[in-house]
Amino acid sequence: MNGQHTIGVTVNGIRHERAVEPRLLLSDFLRHELGLTGTHVGCEHGVCGACTVLLDGAAVRACLVFAVQADGCEITTVEGLDHDGTLHPLQQAFHEAHALQCGFCTPGFLMSLIPFLRDHPDPSEHQIREALSGNLCRCTGYANIVTAVQRFTAGTAASANAPGGARS
Numbered sequence: 537m538n539g540q541h542t543i544g545v546t547v548n549g550i551r552h553e554r555a556v557e558p559r560l561l562l563s564d565f566l567r568h569e570l571g572l573t574g575t576h577v578g579c580e581h582g583v584c585g586a587c588t589v590l591l592d593g594a595a596v597r598a599c600l601v602f603a604v605q606a607d608g609c610e611i612t613t614v615e616g617l618d619h620d621g622t623l624h625p626l627q628q629a630f631h632e633a634h635a636l637q638c639g640f641c642t643p644g645f646l647m648s649l650i651p652f653l654r655d656h657p658d659p660s661e662h663q664i665r666e667a668l669s670g671n672l673c674r675c676t677g678y679a680n681i682v683t684a685v686q687r688f689t690a691g692t693a694a695s696a697n698a699p700g701g702a703r704s
C-alpha cells in the first residue's frame with residue numbers, strides 16, 4: 537500500500553508479516569497490530585521503561601523504535617515469558633515477593649531484568665538496583681522488586697547446585 541512498508545518479525549516465536557507506516561512505533565505495532573497489550577505504554581519518550589521488550593535478545597524501549605526498524609528481528613514480549621501456562625521463574629518470584637503493586641510497570645521491569653540476569657546470574661544488591669534504575673515504579677515498590685530478583689537468583693543458584701542441576 538502507498539507509503540507503507542512490509543515488515544516481517546518473529547514475536548514470541550510466531551512469524552508475522554504486516555504492511556506498516558514508517559512512523560508506526562514498535563510499541564503501537566505490538567499492541568494494536570498484534571494485540572499484545574502486555575507491553576505497556578507510559579511516557580512514550582523513553583523515560584519510564586514500561587514498554588521494554590527484547591529485540592534480538594537485547595532490552596529496548598519499544599516506544600523509541602519504529603516497527604520498520606524491527607524488520608527481520610526476533611522480539612520477545614512479556615507474553616512470551618511463561619511456558620505452557622507456567623509462569624517464568626522470575627514472574628513467580630515477583631508474585632511471591634509481592635513485587636507487583638500497580639502492575640502497570642511490571643512487564644517493563646521483567647523484560648529489563650531478563651537480559652540483565654542472563655549476563656549477571658549472581659548480582660549484588662547494588663547491581664540489581666542499578667539494573668532497575670531505568671524503570672520507573674511510581675508507587676516506589678523497589679524494595680519488593682529487589683527482593684523478587686534476589687529470590688529468583690537464589691532459586692536458580694539452588695537448582696544449579698542440585699544434583700544434575702544446571703543454571704539456565
Ligand code: FES
Pocket residue numbers: 576577578579580581582583584585586587588597598599600
Ligand atoms: S513508554 Fe516507553 S519508556 Fe515510557
Ligand code: FES
Pocket residue numbers: 635636637638639640641642672673674675676677
Ligand atoms: S508497581 Fe507499577 S508503578 Fe509501582
